[in-house]
Amino acid sequence: MQMNMANPDDVSHALNINELKTSCAACSMHQLCLPMGLNDVDMNRLDQIIGRRRRVVRDERLYRMEDPFKNLFAIRFGHFKTYQINPSGEQQITGFQMAGELLGMDAIGADRHHCDAVALEDSEVCEIPFPRLEELFSQMPTLLRHFHRIMSQEITREQNIMLLLGNMRAEQRFAAFLVNLSSRYATRGYSSSSFQLRMSREEIGNYLGLTIESVSRLLSRFKKHGWLQVDKRELTILDPHMLKGLAAGTENCDSM
Amino acid sequence: MQMNMANPDDVSHALNINELKTSCAACSMHQLCLPMGLNDVDMNRLDQIIGRRRRVVRDERLYRMEDPFKNLFAIRFGHFKTYQINPSGEQQITGFQMAGELLGMDAIGADRHHCDAVALEDSEVCEIPFPRLEELFSQMPTLLRHFHRIMSQEITREQNIMLLLGNMRAEQRFAAFLVNLSSRYATRGYSSSSFQLRMSREEIGNYLGLTIESVSRLLSRFKKHGWLQVDKRELTILDPHMLKGLAAGTENCDSM
DNA sequence: CGCGGAATTGAAAATACTCAAAATTAGTGG
DNA sequence: CCACTAATTTTGAGTATTTTCAATTCCGCG
Numbered sequence: 001m002q003m004n005m006a007n008p009d010d011v012s013h014a015l016n017i018n019e020l021k022t023s024c025a026a027c028s029m030h031q032l033c034l035p036m037g038l039n040d041v042d043m044n045r046l047d048q049i050i051g052r053r054r055r056v057v058r059d060e061r062l063y064r065m066e067d068p069f070k071n072l073f074a075i076r077f078g079h080f081k082t083y084q085i086n087p088s089g090e091q092q093i094t095g096f097q098m099a100g101e102l103l104g105m106d107a108i109g110a111d112r113h114h115c116d117a118v119a120l121e122d123s124e125v126c127e128i129p130f131p132r133l134e135e136l137f138s139q140m141p142t143l144l145r146h147f148h149r150i151m152s153q154e155i156t157r158e159q160n161i162m163l164l165l166g167n168m169r170a171e172q173r174f175a176a177f178l179v180n181l182s183s184r185y186a187t188r189g190y191s192s193s194s195f196q197l198r199m200s201r202e203e204i205g206n207y208l209g210l211t212i213e214s215v216s217r218l219l220s221r222f223k224k225h226g227w228l229q230v231d232k233r234e235l236t237i238l239d240p241h242m243l244k245g246l247a248a249g250t251e252n253c254d255s256m
Numbered sequence: 257m258q259m260n261m262a263n264p265d266d267v268s269h270a271l272n273i274n275e276l277k278t279s280c281a282a283c284s285m286h287q288l289c290l291p292m293g294l295n296d297v298d299m300n301r302l303d304q305i306i307g308r309r310r311r312v313v314r315d316e317r318l319y320r321m322e323d324p325f326k327n328l329f330a331i332r333f334g335h336f337k338t339y340q341i342n343p344s345g346e347q348q349i350t351g352f353q354m355a356g357e358l359l360g361m362d363a364i365g366a367d368r369h370h371c372d373a374v375a376l377e378d379s380e381v382c383e384i385p386f387p388r389l390e391e392l393f394s395q396m397p398t399l400l401r402h403f404h405r406i407m408s409q410e411i412t413r414e415q416n417i418m419l420l421l422g423n424m425r426a427e428q429r430f431a432a433f434l435v436n437l438s439s440r441y442a443t444r445g446y447s448s449s450s451f452q453l454r455m456s457r458e459e460i461g462n463y464l465g466l467t468i469e470s471v472s473r474l475l476s477r478f479k480k481h482g483w484l485q486v487d488k489r490e491l492t493i494l495d496p497h498m499l500k501g502l503a504a505g506t507e508n509c510d511s512m
Numbered sequence: 513c514g515c516g517g518a519a520t521t522g523a524a525a526a527t528a529c530t531c532a533a534a535a536t537t538a539g540t541g542g
Numbered sequence: 543c544c545a546c547t548a549a550t551t552t553t554g555a556g557t558a559t560t561t562t563c564a565a566t567t568c569c570g571c572g
Binding site for chain 2: 084086087088090092094105106107108109110114115134137138141144145148149150151152153154155156158159160161162163165166167206207208209248249250
């Protein structure tokens, strides 16, 4: 199930090379991820405890609900979704995560995972054994501080989604979703106006509390207004100002 | 703005007496709150850093969005609501908090509060200066662990609300809300079947992403089915099993 | 006793959903 | 590389749930 990238039998030659040089210091995400703000010495100490870099292929589950909690996961590259399943079997996607983001923090409270995490594309994560991370906390206050920030930001992220689900109309939700993706890509040095949707329309709808049909209609409508262009999953934002206005609720679009 | 309970000018005599004997060890919430699981020595050390017990009268704001973050607050008694305000001025209540729960964790990430916190009734909180709490973390691993659990539980709490807002119909949301309150009162040693709603119908509706009229209709319908009794804010659950079934989505109620 | 905020109830309207069908895209094997 | 099949997406029409608007009623409080 889990591949060890150092295994010489590994089919992917490129990845072995990659393996050798991966370290927090060498990772392009280190200014966003857990090691943010650490000096070289501390970053190395953090590196020491990272279990391994684990490849997760598209649709593979990184962990599932009720699994015992052992590791946090930092996304090196790729995208994930996390979702809960309620007693009647319906799923609610609670987030889409990208490189530099941390997965598994919701498992600390009960020592078991509270949601499933699935790769939306072939991805790679760093496995961070939580008990070993806890050992570091006592020695590295900077790391602890940053960890608290990350957890707190996860709380505020979710509060923002509550705001979205609790009192925005469909078009506002969808605009907010696009604006959020856009800004996260910008943070990572990618284009804020043009990117690929890594998730299906159905996943977007589920996340936003809408049906797939509604999402499809919203896309069509936004396209017709000239606010964006979309070809399959390739999306280009043409009028970011308008989308921000919609998301903020200061603009609105009465159908057509 | 903030009352110092040790101030001899304080109008409330009873409270000064209270002040003298409050300590984590003496507090009925210490098995639920931050000091959970600490030995006496550690609990005393935690006590040392608690800034003061602060009284917050009904409708008073404990903190507001954008306030600089200085303290976490543990609720000694009373109830609070937290809410966000979006750019167009609408509020979304993100939670109702009761004794033993911690307020302010969403402020750690950006060093400013991310929501407003308002007392739903006359309440009292312990002010916990976060920088001093951080100092304790390095010396009290048990405390740190528990703090992480609390933050993680806040994340899962919010994920549960996302599930509620994203996927559930009105009656399911409302049932889930009641079941949640019920179980939290049970945890605190109060009746799980009979309690007072500390929030208005409007606040319930806002929290659940419904209008006040919908909440009112749901209450009437549940009453008519004989699942509960309600007189103003005094609520009695008559059929907890049914409500749990509704919340879980395994039961349903087609109007009437 | 009367005022005002909160809650309830009813009727009409709107938003988003469901169901259905068609179109497009992705995946698979020859 | 193409053809076939399965999956996803789009679009349309009708429906349902919840909202909005409006009118009462209830209750606390001066």
